[in-house]
Amino acid sequence: MSQRDExxxxxxxxxxxxxxxxxxxxxxxxxxxxxGDDAAVVRFGPNDEQQHxxxxxxxxxxxxxxxxxxxxxxxxxxxxxxxxxxxxDIAAMGGIAKTALVSASIPxxxxxxxxxxxxxGLDQSACDHGVKIVGGDTVSTTGPLTLTVxxxxxxxxxxxxxxxxxxxxxxxxxTGELGLSAAGLDWMLNRExxxxxxxxxxxxxxxxxxxxxxxxxxxxxxxxxxxxxxTSLNDISDGLVSECYEIAEAxxxxxxxxxxxxxxxxxxxxxxxxxxxxxxxxxxxGGEDYQLVGTAPGIELPRIQTMLYEYGIHIVMIGMVNESKxxxxxxxxxxxxxxxxALLEKKGYNxxxxxx
Amino acid sequence: MSQRDExxxxxxxxxxxxxxxxxxxxxxxxxxxxxGDDAAVVRFGPNDEQQHxxxxxxxxxxxxxxxxxxxxxxxxxxxxxxxxxxxxDIAAMGGIAKTALVSASIPxxxxxxxxxxxxxGLDQSACDHGVKIVGGDTVSTTGPLTLTVxxxxxxxxxxxxxxxxxxxxxxxxxTGELGLSAAGLDWMLNRExxxxxxxxxxxxxxxxxxxxxxxxxxxxxxxxxxxxxxTSLNDISDGLVSECYEIAEAxxxxxxxxxxxxxxxxxxxxxxxxxxxxxxxxxxxGGEDYQLVGTAPGIELPRIQTMLYEYGIHIVMIGMVNESKxxxxxxxxxxxxxxxxALLEKKGYNxxxxxx
Numbered sequence: 203m204s205q206r207d208e209x210x211x212x213x214x215x216x217x218x219x220x221x222x223x224x225x226x227x228x229x230x231x232x233x234x235x236x237x238g239d240d241a242a243v244v245r246f247g248p249n250d251e252q253q254h255x256x257x258x259x260x261x262x263x264x265x266x267x268x269x270x271x272x273x274x275x276x277x278x279x280x281x282x283x284x285x286x287x288x289x290x291d292i293a294a295m296g297g298i299a300k301t302a303l304v305s306a307s308i309p310x311x312x313x314x315x316x317x318x319x320x321x322x323g324l325d326q327s328a329c330d331h332g333v334k335i336v337g338g339d340t341v342s343t344t345g346p347l348t349l350t351v352x353x354x355x356x357x358x359x360x361x362x363x364x365x366x367x368x369x370x371x372x373x374x375x376x377t378g379e380l381g382l383s384a385a386g387l388d389w390m391l392n393r394e395x396x397x398x399x400x401x402x403x404x405x406x407x408x409x410x411x412x413x414x415x416x417x418x419x420x421x422x423x424x425x426x427x428x429x430x431x432x433t434s435l436n437d438i439s440d441g442l443v444s445e446c447y448e449i450a451e452a453x454x455x456x457x458x459x460x461x462x463x464x465x466x467x468x469x470x471x472x473x474x475x476x477x478x479x480x481x482x483x484x485x486x487x488g489g490e491d492y493q494l495v496g497t498a499p500g501i502e503l504p505r506i507q508t509m510l511y512e513y514g515i516h517i518v519m520i521g522m523v524n525e526s527k528x529x530x531x532x533x534x535x536x537x538x539x540x541x542x543x544a545l546l547e548k549k550g551y552n553x554x555x556x557x558x
Numbered sequence: 559m560s561q562r563d564e565x566x567x568x569x570x571x572x573x574x575x576x577x578x579x580x581x582x583x584x585x586x587x588x589x590x591x592x593x594g595d596d597a598a599v600v601r602f603g604p605n606d607e608q609q610h611x612x613x614x615x616x617x618x619x620x621x622x623x624x625x626x627x628x629x630x631x632x633x634x635x636x637x638x639x640x641x642x643x644x645x646x647d648i649a650a651m652g653g654i655a656k657t658a659l660v661s662a663s664i665p666x667x668x669x670x671x672x673x674x675x676x677x678x679g680l681d682q683s684a685c686d687h688g689v690k691i692v693g694g695d696t697v698s699t700t701g702p703l704t705l706t707v708x709x710x711x712x713x714x715x716x717x718x719x720x721x722x723x724x725x726x727x728x729x730x731x732x733t734g735e736l737g738l739s740a741a742g743l744d745w746m747l748n749r750e751x752x753x754x755x756x757x758x759x760x761x762x763x764x765x766x767x768x769x770x771x772x773x774x775x776x777x778x779x780x781x782x783x784x785x786x787x788x789t790s791l792n793d794i795s796d797g798l799v800s801e802c803y804e805i806a807e808a809x810x811x812x813x814x815x816x817x818x819x820x821x822x823x824x825x826x827x828x829x830x831x832x833x834x835x836x837x838x839x840x841x842x843x844g845g846e847d848y849q850l851v852g853t854a855p856g857i858e859l860p861r862i863q864t865m866l867y868e869y870g871i872h873i874v875m876i877g878m879v880n881e882s883k884x885x886x887x888x889x890x891x892x893x894x895x896x897x898x899x900a901l902l903e904k905k906g907y908n909x910x911x912x913x914x
Binding site: 214215216219220221222223232235236241242244246247254255263265267268269300302304307324325329333334335336337339341343344345346348350352354356 | 570579592598621656657658680695699701708
């Protein structure tokens with residue numbers, strides 16, 4: 203078989219199965235949104251007018267050596283991040299996260315204190331996000347530590363913000379600051395010994411925290427849903443460009459990002475100077491910041507920005523949604539100097555390709 | 559740290575966590591039953607009188623080399639069994655299984671056709687049980703194939719059948735026939751080359767199917783719930799004695815099983831003769847049959863038996879629930895000749911002890 207990326211492979215494996223539900227359903231019995239968005243949207247209880255909420259379901263797996271290493275993450279960090287990453291998929295739907303199930307495949311040689319640390323991290327993140335851990339499964343494995351976190355949440359009926367609703371003319375916005383997690387990882391893996399002033403070193407250690415202890419943007423997701431005008435939303439787990447491609451493809455549109463509008467955090471600028479690396483590439487391809495990227499009509503953006511600003515949440519416009527060319531795959535491009543354009547590579551974390 | 563069994567270890571790891579909910583809750587906000595039963599029971603949507611259903615959540619993980627091997631299971635079998643095993647936890651609550659999330663950690667060297675086969679098995683079991691696969695996560699691993707299946711179901715408010723409701727004087731009953739899966743595994747691992755008549759060989763191959771393609775007893779669970787008198791219920795994944803201990807411990811009771819009342823399937827009797835092994839030990843300790851064991855007032859049993867018989871489902875009484883001794887751990891004993899008694903070892907599948 204030829205090379206496939208993860209999405210193509212999953213599509214091949216799951217397609218045409220009688221039990222499997224993919225994408226947005228026109229006629230809703232139980233499942234409104236199946237495989238292909240951040241979380242599945244499911245009807246629950248009697249299918250009547252009195253039911254005002256839908257269920258959100260999502261699962262996320264992290265494997266030692268693939269998604270984290272001992273060099274950069276304590277077991278507490280691993281637990282914290284696995285929980286946050288799974289909860290982030292609920293934020294990306296505008297939902298309320300409620301409960302978690304934790305499945306852990308534990309190497310036979312793993313010290314029990316490390317298992318305790320792992321669950322401490324899971325617990326801390328669950329607490330920080332208002333999620334209750336209600337069950338799980340713990341098995342032993344001959345392989346690496348593998349953590350699977352399932353989150354259930356809820357969202358008002360028919361209100362979940364999907365990836366597929368972006369409209370031509372919408373603006374593309376992001377929340378918070380991107381690239382910090384990737385820079386933190388780079389710092390820990392490659393440059394912790396770099397000579398620099400203590401004051402700068404102290405400031406830069408903040409980057410590590412973004413990598414080790416990310417938070418899901420649940421409140422932001424709720425506020426964006428409550429605004430009533432956000433047309434699509436995605437959490438940035440695999441990198442900004444990769445998530446923009448997901449929105450563009452699900453919506454059948456193209457996206458143009460404006461380089462001059464993409465914010466680069468001061469820590470990232472400073473770290474870029476020290477290490478002679480451009481901050482922009484971390485912002486575009488870094489991933490694991492678990493901020494949100496979405497689309498909305500431009501006319502509504504100032505109102506949303508003002509509303510979120512009152513909660514201390516900053517969102518900024520970074521691009522536009524355009525028509526895609528007939529019979530062509532969706533594209534995400536970068537524009538600068540108001541005239542120069544370059545098609546952005548999809549990249550992002552592809553477990554079967556290995557490139558990031 | 560000293561040796562702990564899985565339950566003790568999990569209790570140590572998860573105990574006293576602020577996010578973690580264990581056992582049956584007196585005051586229900588979101589979680590009615592947390593860690594410690596077959597599935598968690600969670601309130602969903604507005605907490606009002608109009609909400610007639612509760613959510614059931616359960617997760618189950620199977621690891622290559624620990625829970626299955628290539629010698630005895632095709633990848634289709636593995637998928638089928640992983641899905642059935644997870645759904646079985648919903649049956650054990652008397653619930654309706656609705657949706658599944660599948661997380662697969664795939665070895666980098668695994669052929670894509672085998673992944674396809676795996677999902678074929680998952681799909682077949684989901685179809686057989688009326689469950690929709692609505693999402694998942696697929697990652698690569700340097701370790702063995704690891705499958706985590708999360709099932710969501712629903713059950714009428716306050717009606718889920720827990721492990722903790724067994725009353726002194728109740729009878730203990732089982733559904734269907736036990737030990738067939740374990741005998742099937744024994745057959746495949748040790749005795750496929752055993753000389754025997756073709757007619758017997760043909761008959762005995764049925765044992766393999768019980769091991770490779772188990773079904774969850776969803777309909778039985780529903781009927782037992784509808785009877786309104788079943789006081790506790792458990793699915794038999796780890797072995798009859800182990801599941802009886804779980805009911806006895808959760809209910810604070812002892813259980814006596816009557817040897818002469820425990821049915822042994824004809825295939826098991828015949829296989830026992832051929833292999834010079836007693837069928838009873840497979841019934842008591844075999845596991846992975848995914849039948850149900852439960853308790854109910856004796857006076858009600860004939861009515862339940864008659865009701866289920868109409869659906870082609872056979873349940874039989876095999877024991878009694880007794881008071882436990884003050885300040886002592888719950889016990890499960892075997893009685894025979896109406897006078898002789900022996901305490902049954904807990905055993906069952908303990909991933910951290912390794913014994914079965």
